[in-house]
Amino acid sequence: xxxxxxQLTSGDDPGANLEVxxxxxxxxxxxxxxxxxxxxxxxxxSSSRERQREFLRPEAEDATLARxxxxxxxxxxxVLLGSLLLKADDDADDDERFVNRSFLIGxxxxxxARYDKIHMFDVSLKDGxxxxxxxxxxxxxxxxxxxxxxxxxGLSICYDxxxxxxxxxxxxxxxxxxTVPAAFTVPTGEAHWHVLLRARAIECxxxxxxxAQSGTHPATAGKPxxxxxxxxxxxxxxxxxADAGDDGPGxxxxxxxxxxxxxxxxxxxxxxxxRDFSAP
Numbered sequence: 001x002x003x004x005x006x007q008l009t010s011g012d013d014p015g016a017n018l019e020v021x022x023x024x025x026x027x028x029x030x031x032x033x034x035x036x037x038x039x040x041x042x043x044x045x046s047s048s049r050e051r052q053r054e055f056l057r058p059e060a061e062d063a064t065l066a067r068x069x070x071x072x073x074x075x076x077x078x079v080l081l082g083s084l085l086l087k088a089d090d091d092a093d094d095d096e097r098f099v100n101r102s103f104l105i106g107x108x109x110x111x112x113a114r115y116d117k118i119h120m121f122d123v124s125l126k127d128g129x130x131x132x133x134x135x136x137x138x139x140x141x142x143x144x145x146x147x148x149x150x151x152x153x154g155l156s157i158c159y160d161x162x163x164x165x166x167x168x169x170x171x172x173x174x175x176x177x178x179t180v181p182a183a184f185t186v187p188t189g190e191a192h193w194h195v196l197l198r199a200r201a202i203e204c205x206x207x208x209x210x211x212a213q214s215g216t217h218p219a220t221a222g223k224p225x226x227x228x229x230x231x232x233x234x235x236x237x238x239x240x241x242a243d244a245g246d247d248g249p250g251x252x253x254x255x256x257x258x259x260x261x262x263x264x265x266x267x268x269x270x271x272x273x274x275r276d277f278s279a280p
Contacts, residue, residue: 001149003035004028005211005231005252007244010039011218012046014055018064020249022071028251029075034149035256037080037211039231040100040158040183044085045213048222049136056098058087065103073109078148080104082181082211083117083157088138097138102155102181104146112148115155116140119163131185133159143169151176151256154206158182161196164203171204172271176261178206183213189228194240202238205265207256209233215248236264 006024010017021042028036043064046052059065062084072079081103088099104113118141120134143166144155154170154177161180170178178200184193201208214229229246233254244252265271 001034001151001256001258002032003037003149003209003233003254003256004031004033005209005233005242005244005254006036006038007212007214007229007231007248007250007252008039008042009215009217009248010041010043010045010213012044012048012051012055012220012222013218014043014064016218017043018067021064022067024249024251025068025071025079026075028253029077031251031253033077033253035078035080035151037179037181037209038082039211039213040083040181041213042081042084045183045217045225046219046222047225048219051221052085052098052136056085056087058089059101060089062086069105069109069111072105072107076107078104078107078112080148080153080155080179080181082179095138097136099140100133100137100157102157102179104148104153104155106148113144113146113155115144115157116142117157117160118143118166119159121159143173145170145173145175151258154178156180158184161200164200167200167204168271171206175204176206176258177256178204178208180208180210181212182210183225184228186226186228189230193228193230194232197232197234198238198240201234201236203270205236205261205268205271207234207236207261209254212244214244214246236261
């Protein structure tokens with residue numbers, strides 16, 4: 001099965017981002033991809049909460065989701081929108097935070113699965129950057145396993161990558177491909193991106209597909225963000241089979257071979273070897 005990783009440099013104008021995203025998704029489909037994946041924050045990348053409140057919409061009103069459903073149906077391809085930033089559909093407990101939600105769109109244009117990012121990126125980096133995702137986004141509380149192009153997919157988003165228990169639970173539930181759409185910072189990307197993705201693939205004997213945001217993101221309000229890029233595909237033995245680099249938007253193709261998953265899990269059957277133990 002041929003998959004395609006779409007790398008983006010999304011800014012804070014959802015309309016402009018949609019034009020680029022659609023063009024690259026069409027390029028991926030023209031190249032034979034049955035599964036096309038976009039990064040985290042596909043519809044909008046902004047550090048300004050005011051601009052987010054102005055432009056973000058609930059799921060039923062989001063233009064990117066609506067258009068990508070039409071495009072997926074036209075192309076007959078499965079499209080994983082790595083994540084869309086959305087207004088929540090309710091105001092439970094007066095919680096006005098947004099949601100960071102991944103969507104799998106089937107080749108019929110229907111929404112096959114949704115996943116809300118579980119782990120929030122609340123950190124202060126040594127270069128002075130700080131992030132408080134939990135102040136702006138509601139965390140999810142449910143792992144999601146779905147199917148696309150004949151393969152079982154385990155969904156995750158960006159900072160989830162640092163929590164291996166999530167991926168092990170997905171693999172033990174049957175996931176053959178782990179998706180990690182991301183918008184990694186440059187410092188953490190340089191230090192950890194490749195090694196963490198390879199570790200998750202090795203631990204789970206699964207393909208890891210990680211489409212990423214890349215470069216300096218256009219901003220009309222707030223501080224412009226920079227992301228690491230390097231959309232990555234890792235094989236189930238831990239080998240890097242595709243790396244898009246940091247040259248900005250583009251499409252990277254990868255071949256998924258199901259027998260490689262079975263071979264890796266036969267050679268190191270650790271998914272069957274968990275043992276209970278007492279915590280220290």
